[in-house]
Amino acid sequence: MDLKTKFTPQSWPAHPENATLEGKNKTLGFWIFLGGETVLFATLFATFLALKNKGPNGMEFSTQSLFELPLAFIMTMLLLTSSLTSVYAMYHMKNHNFKAMQAWIAVTVVLGLGFLGLEIYEFYHYVHLGFTFTQSAFGSSFYTLVGTHGLHVIIGLAWFILLMLRNSKRGLNLYNAPKYYLASLYWHFIDVVWVFIFTVVYLMGVLD
Amino acid sequence: MSSTAKKKGFGATIWDYLTTVDHKKIAVLYLIAGTLFFVIGGIEAMLIRIQLAEPNNDFVSAGLFNEIITMHGTTMIFLAAMPLLFAFMNAAVPLQIGARDVAFPFLNSLGFWLFLFGGLFLNLSWFLGGAPDAGWTSYASLSLASPTHGIDFYALGLQISGAGTLIAGINFLVTIINMRAPGMTYMRMPLFTWTTFVASALILFAFPPLTVGLFFMIFDRMFDANFFDHLNGGNTIIWEHLFWIFGHPEVYILVLPAFGLFSEIFATFSRKRLFGYSSMVFATILIGFLGFMVWAHHMFTVGLGPTANAIFAVATMAIAVPTGMKVFNWLLTIWGGNIKVTTPMLYGLGFIPSFVAGGVTGVMQASAPLDYQLHDSYFIVAHFHYVIVGGIVLALFAAAHYYWPLMFNQMLNETLGKITFVFFFVGFHCTFFIQHFLGLMGMPRRVFTYQGDQGWDLFNYISTIGAFLMAIGVILLVVNVIITAIKGEPAGRDPWKDGRTLEWAIPQPVPYYNFKQTPLVRGLDTFWIEKMEGNKEGMTYAEPISDIHMPNNSFIPFMISFGLFVAAFGALYHQDADKAWSLPVLIAGLAITFLSMIVRSLKDDLGYHIHKEELMNEKGGKK
Numbered sequence: 001m002d003l004k005t006k007f008t009p010q011s012w013p014a015h016p017e018n019a020t021l022e023g024k025n026k027t028l029g030f031w032i033f034l035g036g037e038t039v040l041f042a043t044l045f046a047t048f049l050a051l052k053n054k055g056p057n058g059m060e061f062s063t064q065s066l067f068e069l070p071l072a073f074i075m076t077m078l079l080l081t082s083s084l085t086s087v088y089a090m091y092h093m094k095n096h097n098f099k100a101m102q103a104w105i106a107v108t109v110v111l112g113l114g115f116l117g118l119e120i121y122e123f124y125h126y127v128h129l130g131f132t133f134t135q136s137a138f139g140s141s142f143y144t145l146v147g148t149h150g151l152h153v154i155i156g157l158a159w160f161i162l163l164m165l166r167n168s169k170r171g172l173n174l175y176n177a178p179k180y181y182l183a184s185l186y187w188h189f190i191d192v193v194w195v196f197i198f199t200v201v202y203l204m205g206v207l208d
Numbered sequence: 209m210s211s212t213a214k215k216k217g218f219g220a221t222i223w224d225y226l227t228t229v230d231h232k233k234i235a236v237l238y239l240i241a242g243t244l245f246f247v248i249g250g251i252e253a254m255l256i257r258i259q260l261a262e263p264n265n266d267f268v269s270a271g272l273f274n275e276i277i278t279m280h281g282t283t284m285i286f287l288a289a290m291p292l293l294f295a296f297m298n299a300a301v302p303l304q305i306g307a308r309d310v311a312f313p314f315l316n317s318l319g320f321w322l323f324l325f326g327g328l329f330l331n332l333s334w335f336l337g338g339a340p341d342a343g344w345t346s347y348a349s350l351s352l353a354s355p356t357h358g359i360d361f362y363a364l365g366l367q368i369s370g371a372g373t374l375i376a377g378i379n380f381l382v383t384i385i386n387m388r389a390p391g392m393t394y395m396r397m398p399l400f401t402w403t404t405f406v407a408s409a410l411i412l413f414a415f416p417p418l419t420v421g422l423f424f425m426i427f428d429r430m431f432d433a434n435f436f437d438h439l440n441g442g443n444t445i446i447w448e449h450l451f452w453i454f455g456h457p458e459v460y461i462l463v464l465p466a467f468g469l470f471s472e473i474f475a476t477f478s479r480k481r482l483f484g485y486s487s488m489v490f491a492t493i494l495i496g497f498l499g500f501m502v503w504a505h506h507m508f509t510v511g512l513g514p515t516a517n518a519i520f521a522v523a524t525m526a527i528a529v530p531t532g533m534k535v536f537n538w539l540l541t542i543w544g545g546n547i548k549v550t551t552p553m554l555y556g557l558g559f560i561p562s563f564v565a566g567g568v569t570g571v572m573q574a575s576a577p578l579d580y581q582l583h584d585s586y587f588i589v590a591h592f593h594y595v596i597v598g599g600i601v602l603a604l605f606a607a608a609h610y611y612w613p614l615m616f617n618q619m620l621n622e623t624l625g626k627i628t629f630v631f632f633f634v635g636f637h638c639t640f641f642i643q644h645f646l647g648l649m650g651m652p653r654r655v656f657t658y659q660g661d662q663g664w665d666l667f668n669y670i671s672t673i674g675a676f677l678m679a680i681g682v683i684l685l686v687v688n689v690i691i692t693a694i695k696g697e698p699a700g701r702d703p704w705k706d707g708r709t710l711e712w713a714i715p716q717p718v719p720y721y722n723f724k725q726t727p728l729v730r731g732l733d734t735f736w737i738e739k740m741e742g743n744k745e746g747m748t749y750a751e752p753i754s755d756i757h758m759p760n761n762s763f764i765p766f767m768i769s770f771g772l773f774v775a776a777f778g779a780l781y782h783q784d785a786d787k788a789w790s791l792p793v794l795i796a797g798l799a800i801t802f803l804s805m806i807v808r809s810l811k812d813d814l815g816y817h818i819h820k821e822e823l824m825n826e827k828g829g830k831k
Contacts, residue, residue: 021386025311029382032412036374040416043453047424047435047446054441055434133433137441140433144423166810175812 007173012096017181020174030182034189041193044145045200052205055136062138063205066131072202075118076194079153082111083191086184093180098171101180105160108187112157119150142201149197152190159183227761229313232718234320235298235615241324242291248331249283250682252276257639257675260668263660273656274341275358279331281344282362285458286369287327289600293465294320294376296607297404299615301380303711303718304398306389306727311382313759314813319376321769326369329776333361343654345455348436348447352428357780360429363422364776368769370415370422377411380404389710390750391729395489398709398733399482402489403468406496407461413500414457421450430783445510452503460499463595464492466603467534470556473610474538476706477553478545481733484537491530491537498527508579517576524574531567535560548706551625555606558633559598566594569644584654587647593640605632605685613699617716618692628684635677642667642674702746708733713746721756724823725749756818764804771800 013019017027053062089104123143126132133143160183167176216224225233255276259267268276302310310316333339340358342351351359384405388397397405424447427433434440436447475482482488504512504520538560547553569591573579582588605628612620646667651658658664702712710727713735728750731737738746778794781787 025382025386028386029312029378032378032381036378036412036416039413040420043417043420043450047420047450050443050446051435051441054443056440059441133427133431135434135440137434137437137443140424140427140435140442144427144433162809175814 005173007096009096012094012172013174014094016094016096016172016174016177019177023174023178026178026182027185030185034185037189041145041148041196044141044148045196048141048145048201051137051141053138055138059136059138061129061131061136063201066126066129067202067205069202069206071118071122072198075115075122076198078111078115078118079191079194082108082115083188085111086187090181090184093172093177096172101172102164102168105164105180109157109160109164112153112160112187116150116153116157119146119153123147146197146201149190149193152186152193156183156187156190159186224761226766227317227763229309229317229759229761230720231298231302231310231313231316232615232720234316235295237320237324238291238295238298239615241320241327242288242295245283245287245327245331246292247682249280249288250679252280252283254675254679256280257672259656260658261672262669263658263665265657268656270656271341274343274654275334275339277654278340278343278346278358278362279334282330282340282366283327284596285344285462286366286373287323287330289462289596289604290373291323291327292604293407293462293600294323296400296469296604296611297380297465299611300711301401301404302383302387303614303714303722304401304709305384305387305392306710306723306729307383307387308722308726308756309387309759310379311387312379314762314765314808315375315379317762318765318768319372319379321765322372322375322772323369324372325769325773326365326367326372329368329773330361330365333358333365336361345451346425346447347451348425348428348444351425352436359425360780360783363425363429364780367419367422367426368772368776370418372769373411374415374419377408377415380408381412384408389723389727389729391734393729395486396729396732396734398468399471399485399488399492400465400468403464403471403492406492407464410457410461410464410496410499414454414461417450418454421447421454424450426779430779445507448507448510449503452506453500456503456506457496457499459595460495462600464495466600467492469603469607469610470538470559471541472709473552473556473606474541475733476610476704476708477548477550477556478542479548479706480541480545481708481736482537483540483543484533485732487533488537491533494530495527498523498530502527505574505576505579508576509583514576521574521576525571528567528571535564550609550704551620551622551629552606552610554626554629555602555609558629559602559606562594562598562602562633562636566591566598569594582647584652585647586643586651586653589653590640590643590647593643597636597640602633605629608685610704612692613703613716614711614718616693617698617700618696619699619703620688620692624684624688624691628681628688630681631677631684632681635674635679635681638674638677639671640674642670646671702735708736710735710747713738721758721818723747724756725753726751753820753823755820756823757815758818759815760813762808762813764808767804768801768808771797771802771804773797774800 016023018024055061085104085107089101089108092098092100092104131139133139163176163179163183170176225237228234228237255268256273259265259273298310298316302308336357338356338358340346340351340354340362341356342354342359346359346362351362384397384401424433424435428435428437428442434442436442436444438444471482471488502520502524504516505524508517508520538556549557569587573582573588573591609620609625612618646664647653649663651664658668699716701714701716703716704712707713710729713727714722726749727734727747730748735746738748775794775797778790778792778797781790782794784790
């Protein structure tokens with residue numbers, strides 16, 4: 001199938017992301033890449049668990065004293081909802097409804113920005129208290145784990161925004177459908193990692 | 209080398225290689241760059257052996273010696289062995305599975321340039337205030353205390369080249385899963401393809417821990433983080449874990465493709481189907497899996513406790529089982545075969561006993577109580593050189609002779625090849641066999657000199673003589689390459705006459721689009737099947753001649769990698785208060801990288817088609 005063919009909703013394939021060899025390769029390659037990313041985050045989680053609450057003698061900061069579940073809960077809700085809206089976008093992508101897809105991606109981006117804003121506020125708040133990246137091993141491992149996730153959020157948002165701008169005038173075709181699909185896959189991955197961060201860092205931090 | 213190169217001007221050829229996305233040309237690039245680093249690492253090895261040739265030697269200073277051993281190990285593992293294996297993977301694997309190229313030609317090129325610029329960055333440390341000096345393992349307490357920028361060069365350089373390796377690994381995984389020709393089922397894939405596949409999976413899971421570990425190192429050294437600083441709650445053992453969670457699979461990333469190469473060579477020159485093909489595949493996967501379960505055997509003396517040590521000891525010994533399966537399968541492939549002792553086969557015959565010796569000492573060290581005695585002694589040095597030189601380097605030399613006609617359409621001189629083997633093989637055993645005894649006599653590794661009259665003098669001297677013999681072997685191989693290039697006799701298709709797999713069925717020089725028609729694979733060793741049935745073309749086709757889709761060349765991979773290379777200098781010198789230019793350099797480098805990536809994203813790159821009519825008129829591989 002030619003990459004530049006114009007489609008109608010009737011002629012649009014059921015799995016546009018896998019309709020070309022390029023698309024197939026990209027989808028598989030991206031899943032494999034996410035496998036590597038999983039190991040990367042697993043390593044960061046392991047380090048965080050090893051260094052949690054560890055610092056210079058008499059350190060005042062601990063997971064119990066720092067973290068507040070309501071904030072983490074709101075962040076979680078924002079990100080989970082944004083995953084849902086990106087599913088809506090993919091639903092419309094499969095139905096070849098370009099405008100609705102772009103709109104739902106825009107909603108996803110707004111929710112993602114909300115999450116990012118809260119995370120920046122959280123970090124700012126901790127730094128203000130004196131809990132910094134260089135203050136302790138706990139600080140280094142916390143900011144590295146959560147910050148790496150935040151960096152992924154930024155990359156995911158930039159990816160969505162660039163896709164929306166680049167394709168705003170030319171609509172959907174088999175060349176850009178896999179790109180949208182993979183960006184949304186990446187967004188889901190970010191979401192899953194956050195679920196683990198919420199559990200391991202915040203819930204387990206506050207509870208035990 | 210290729211017919212294309214001769215017709216073009218020198219500048220055009222250079223530009224062609226800078227922008228190429230063709231797996232065959234990228235293979236040549238990997239071969240050249242890998243050889244360059246192999247020679248640098250080899251010179252470092254010679255300096256080590258000259259320094260240790262006699263007691264109380266002052267050929268190099270203690271500090272310089274530390275830099276040399278660090279760079280020798282790092283260069284040989286990351287910048288010589290892996291790229292040279294990637295050279296043969298790129299040259300052979302797409303052809304073995306009947307593909308027109310790898311799945312992501314652009315990323316293939318990006319992987320190469322990232323590796324090269326990372327390697328150059330690391331080696332530039334020699335001229336910019338001193339190389340890393342904490343050993344190739346760069347244990348945290350030691351490396352955090354290192355006063356020069358050497359460790360920063362190590363961390364940033366490996367970060368860049370490691371990204372390239374990860375990209376290459378993902379690329380091979382997708383290529384092997386998605387790009388196989390019709391009929392090429394998993395259980396018909398040649399063993400080199402299988403081992404490339406498993407090694408790529410290991411890269412995928414082993415490199416992220418290294419990436420994270422290197423980031424921790426960078427953060428600790430440059431941004432005052434506290435991952436490894438125990439005064440602020442850090443833990444230096446974390447580095448050791450992360451390094452070896454990467455480092456042990458790395459051994460299998462290197463040795464599995466070497467096993468694959470020898471499996472091809474044994475079957476070809478015994479003119480027999482590989483014995484126990486399915487058990488070979490099973491053993492490869494099992495080794496890949498167990499490779500992740502044993503990292504702590506490098507840390508027996510750290511004090512993880514008897515339970516942890518016992519578990520890792522048993523897991524380590526278990527790896528000997530699938531490896532043993534492989535050794536017996538090779539022996540039984542040769543057994544009763546119609547053997548032709550060519551140069552690659554000679555390397556193969558030398559490989560089996562050498563590698564088994566390395567494996568046996570490995571099982572000895574797997575026993576944790578004994579390891580307390582052997583740890584950090586020359587016994588360890590002897591062991592891993594038996595595995596790496598006796599396994600991987602012999603495979604690389606064998607593959608250089610075996611695949612030279614595939615890559616360059618020329619045969620290396622066989623007589624000279626055998627002489628090379630004798631020098632290298634004798635030199636190798638002369639250098640390292642005796643080091644086992646040095647270790648048992650108590651000589652510690654990584655010492656820059658030693659006192660005389662402890663019974664070590666003669667053995668060290670013999671070891672140095674062996675190193676010179678190995679150097680002669682390497683020089684002879686280079687001479688062989690030069691002679692062959694000057695002679696320039698085309699080797700033609702299936703030059704060994706006994707090729708079994710698809711890469712030998714293709715006409716020489718290999719057309720830039722590889723297969724004019726996608727082949728239909730009818731069984732294991734498909735080319736052999738076709739030959740036995742008297743098929744002169746060597747292939748059954750799966751499709752009529754039709755348009756071929758090709759990717760465009762691109763300069764962007766070079767620019768992305770170059771940008772990171774520039775940015776790394778900025779990042780490295782940013783910690784020095786007196787170097788105000790570092791921040792602009794960092795920003796400029798990142799700007800180059802991101803602008804290149806944006807150009808790549810915004811410009812549609814759909815490739816081009818070679819039309820049916822052009823293909824019909826074409827005879828050979830000329831563009």
